[in-house]
Amino acid sequence: MVETRQPGPRPLLVMLVLLAVGIADAQKSLEFYDLLPEDPKLYDKMRPPKKDGQATVVYFHVTVMGLDSIDENSMTYAADIFFAQTWKDNRLRLPENMTSEYRLLEVDWLKNMWRPDSFFKNAKSVTFQTMTIPNHYLWLYKDKTILYMVKLTLKLSCAMNFLIYPHDTQECKLQMESLSHTTDEMIFQWDPDVPLVVDENIELPQLQLVKNYTADCTQVYSTGNFTCLEVIFVLKRRLGYYLFHTYVPTCLIVIMSWVSFWIKPEAAPARVTLGVTSLLTLSTQHAKSQASLPPVSYLKAVDAFMSVCTVFVFMALMEYCLVNIVLVIGESREVMPPKNPPPPPPPAPAPCTTGPDSAKLDRIYDIANKENTMLLSCRSQKSSNAAPPPPPPPPPPPPSGPSKTQRAKVRALNIDRVSRFLFPMLFACLNVTYWILFWKYI
Numbered sequence: 001m002v003e004t005r006q007p008g009p010r011p012l013l014v015m016l017v018l019l020a021v022g023i024a025d026a027q028k029s030l031e032f033y034d035l036l037p038e039d040p041k042l043y044d045k046m047r048p049p050k051k052d053g054q055a056t057v058v059y060f061h062v063t064v065m066g067l068d069s070i071d072e073n074s075m076t077y078a079a080d081i082f083f084a085q086t087w088k089d090n091r092l093r094l095p096e097n098m099t100s101e102y103r104l105l106e107v108d109w110l111k112n113m114w115r116p117d118s119f120f121k122n123a124k125s126v127t128f129q130t131m132t133i134p135n136h137y138l139w140l141y142k143d144k145t146i147l148y149m150v151k152l153t154l155k156l157s158c159a160m161n162f163l164i165y166p167h168d169t170q171e172c173k174l175q176m177e178s179l180s181h182t183t184d185e186m187i188f189q190w191d192p193d194v195p196l197v198v199d200e201n202i203e204l205p206q207l208q209l210v211k212n213y214t215a216d217c218t219q220v221y222s223t224g225n226f227t228c229l230e231v232i233f234v235l236k237r238r239l240g241y242y243l244f245h246t247y248v249p250t251c252l253i254v255i256m257s258w259v260s261f262w263i264k265p266e267a268a269p270a271r272v273t274l275g276v277t278s279l280l281t282l283s284t285q286h287a288k289s290q291a292s293l294p295p296v297s298y299l300k301a302v303d304a305f306m307s308v309c310t311v312f313v314f315m316a317l318m319e320y321c322l323v324n325i326v327l328v329i330g331e332s333r334e335v336m337p338p339k340n341p342p343p344p345p346p347p348a349p350a351p352c353t354t355g356p357d358s359a360k361l362d363r364i365y366d367i368a369n370k371e372n373t374m375l376l377s378c379r380s381q382k383s384s385n386a387a388p389p390p391p392p393p394p395p396p397p398p399p400s401g402p403s404k405t406q407r408a409k410v411r412a413l414n415i416d417r418v419s420r421f422l423f424p425m426l427f428a429c430l431n432v433t434y435w436i437l438f439w440k441y442i
């Protein structure tokens with residue numbers, strides 16, 4: 001401290017020497033005009049550096065740091081990328097005695113130089129981050145190659161098709177096209193060494209990044225051909241979520257609706273409630289299965305599955321309807337005869353004692369009927385007719401009611417019994433068909 005304060009010829013000399021070395025050294029600050037040709041008028045920043053009349057080649061490199069916010073409803077996704085463009089401008093002058101491999105330049109100088117006019121073709125919004133410093137840099141290599149690197153957050157559109165949702169695979173692109181230069185003046189090419197780097201740890205909630213590749217998307221317009229490059233991400237939907245939140249619960253609801261076939265046909269409230277509840281639960285499931293999707297006009301795979309399940313539950317309900325009809329018809333047939341005018345009381349039933357007539361009756365009717373008839377006739381005889389003339393045999397009584405109802409019940413039970421096998425069999429068949437059909441997409 002004391003020495004520096006000391007005025008004297010020695011520090012002055014040191015300073016002078018340092019200054020001289022500084023001027024000689026390449027460390028002196030660089031001005032933009034040091035890079036331009038001696039006559040700045042020769043440099044046209046609107047014209048690409050066409051060496052030997054060849055189109056300028058701009059090499060691209062993209063590092064994808066993140067993919068997220070895949071939104072089916074708006075068909076967009078977000079990507080965080082490092083985007084590097086490299087081109088060679090032979091018109092530039094190198095800073096004198098450039099010893100290092102490259103030199104950092106001020107990014108603002110780009111405004112006064114020729115630079116590729118690439119834009120993100122399918123971007124809805126591009127965010128350039130400025131914290132803590134603007135996220136871009138510019139390098140000048142010894143061979144007059146310029147590298148411009150920028151970090152961006154892009155919101156990109158991605159056309160999605162949900163025909164086989166949730167077994168679908170979506171291809172989302174990131175396209176970069178030249179805005180104003182045709183292929184005669186400039187062409188984009190992927191960096192021959194490392195065109196694309198995608199972070200291995202990208203994790204998406206519903207989709208899985210199965211493939212990533214680069215391609216050329218040069219477009220022919222009426223004004224000419226415009227160079228374009230694209231990165232393609234192949235995203236496959238994970239089935240796990242849908243298996244446990246849609247397919248398994250739906251199958252369980254359908255199976256639940258079959259419980260009705262084991263409940264006795266007379267229990268109408270139980271069976272109807274079961275069917276209606278299943279139907280309602282299923283429609284809730286169906287609505288939930290496509291909450292995140294845009295209302296597309298075509299039938300999706302999950303819709304087909306859900307519709308078939310709904311039909312099954314509906315048919316289970318209709319099966320009860322059929323069973324009920326069979327039962328009611330049986331009962332009404334039993335009830336019908338009393339509604340008809342009752343048969344006139346037999347004018348002369350056989351005497352209650354055994355006689356020759358009773359032997360004839362034995363032959364015609366079974367014992368039960370005979371006793372029944374005799375009982376009836378005895379009563380009527382006692383109540384109405386005191387002295388009957390000898391009667392003709394009474395008309396055969398209509399087929400007995402109880403057997404009719406029972407037959408109807410047996411028929412109803414048979415319908416239930418058939419359904420117990422038919423419904424599960426059909427459902428299993430349809431399930432197998434569905435999963436075989438979509439197995440190749442899983």
Ligand SMILES: *[C@@H]1O[C@H](CO)[C@@H](O)[C@H](O)[C@H]1NC(C)=O
Pocket residue numbers: 198199200201202209210211212213
């Ligand atoms: C991207 O593609 C490259 C080459 O095809 C592959 O090595 C890499 O694992 C892929 N990255 C991801 C995240 O799939």
Ligand SMILES: *[C@@H]1O[C@H](CO)[C@@H](O)[C@H](O)[C@H]1NC(C)=O
Pocket residue numbers: 183220224225
């Ligand atoms: C544009 O490209 C097409 C083929 O991709 C080619 O036939 C045509 O000549 C090109 N036009 C120009 C102006 O380069």
Ligand SMILES: CC(=O)N[C@H]1CO[C@H](CO)[C@@H](O)[C@@H]1O
Pocket residue numbers: 024025026096097
């Ligand atoms: C300090 C230094 O090395 N200067 C050299 C810079 O390059 C020119 C020619 O390119 C030389 O003449 C200088 O001596």
